[in-house]
Amino acid sequence: MAKQGSERIKDALDHIKRAFAGHGPSTDGDKAKGATWDWLETHKDQKGIAALISLGGFRGIKALQDESKTEMRHFQRGYLLILRTLGGKSDAEVKIVKARLVSTSGQNARIETENMKTEIRSVYTKWADKKKKKETPRIYGEPILAPSFQYANQLQKQSLAPALKRASELLTQAWVGIMRINLNTLEKKRYVAYFGAVDQTRYNKVKETLKAVHDVICSKNITLYYRGIDAPTDPGEDDTPQFLLDRGANTLGPSTAYGYVYSTVQKEKEWHVFLGRAFFEDASRHGRDSLSGVIIHEMTHLLKQTQDHRYGDDNCIALAKEVGGPAKAVENADSYEYYCESFQSKVTTTFG
Numbered sequence: 001m002a003k004q005g006s007e008r009i010k011d012a013l014d015h016i017k018r019a020f021a022g023h024g025p026s027t028d029g030d031k032a033k034g035a036t037w038d039w040l041e042t043h044k045d046q047k048g049i050a051a052l053i054s055l056g057g058f059r060g061i062k063a064l065q066d067e068s069k070t071e072m073r074h075f076q077r078g079y080l081l082i083l084r085t086l087g088g089k090s091d092a093e094v095k096i097v098k099a100r101l102v103s104t105s106g107q108n109a110r111i112e113t114e115n116m117k118t119e120i121r122s123v124y125t126k127w128a129d130k131k132k133k134k135e136t137p138r139i140y141g142e143p144i145l146a147p148s149f150q151y152a153n154q155l156q157k158q159s160l161a162p163a164l165k166r167a168s169e170l171l172t173q174a175w176v177g178i179m180r181i182n183l184n185t186l187e188k189k190r191y192v193a194y195f196g197a198v199d200q201t202r203y204n205k206v207k208e209t210l211k212a213v214h215d216v217i218c219s220k221n222i223t224l225y226y227r228g229i230d231a232p233t234d235p236g237e238d239d240t241p242q243f244l245l246d247r248g249a250n251t252l253g254p255s256t257a258y259g260y261v262y263s264t265v266q267k268e269k270e271w272h273v274f275l276g277r278a279f280f281e282d283a284s285r286h287g288r289d290s291l292s293g294v295i296i297h298e299m300t301h302l303l304k305q306t307q308d309h310r311y312g313d314d315n316c317i318a319l320a321k322e323v324g325g326p327a328k329a330v331e332n333a334d335s336y337e338y339y340c341e342s343f344q345s346k347v348t349t350t351f352g
């Protein structure tokens, strides 16, 4: 008699678990079975899936006597089930696999069974890796938003993670560029345009600054504060961190600036950046003078005590050409910003 759909699924689940026996941690089988079960619970098409994994038995007297063939079928059903669920395959894709299983089964049943077990484990492992990746925080793009961001609008809030992600990409490209100045004339030109003639000490300083900023952007320890037009002015809602208040920082209310930081008051492994009206109203998402550029600019102040000798792309390029200019360029925040932003065609971040 044909089995009920739910029975067939239960059998298949048990065989998913059994596929792990003797392989890896003993709990993996339970996890794979549990995850498949959870998938079924949240998708509610058990009836359709039960039919999908139905393979029938083997006909003929010989087959009926051959336990290992029956065993092989069990694992084949488990494989189809896990493919359809954790494997993310569609009904149509599973049907193709099913057709293959039906047409190739019978020979060397024992070997086939071992193959099926391996396939089941592989589907689970891929699923588990993907899940783990999802749970692992991304390398960049996840700033901590201070309470004042409740006064920012949705679009403003949503731009911050991509802005950090893009900053990280710009810095990566800038790093690749700066490492190639002796191999690539275009990269050398670009470096010279922003930082002047190559001198080992200055070159090292630029490299260290780019690296320091990149490391911190990847650290996920950057807290951003909203100081745009709707920033709270009531001292009761001041979210300036205490260690800055203790040192006399006054950050309450909107600021007209792009951003500002307190580079002389540091707390280990915490980075605090205040974003003003110009950041939200004037900075672009892509291109020059971007949100990412502002963040890079502010981070160079915070991490390497850079100055604001000159503002603006053209002025930075002019500075590098002046007598004594390169020494100033390598400690000028905007020079870093525009150098990094000059790599914009190489980054891929899009804003939602």
Ligand SMILES: [Zn+2]
Pocket: 297, 298, 301, 307, 308, 333
């Ligand atoms: Zn500045």
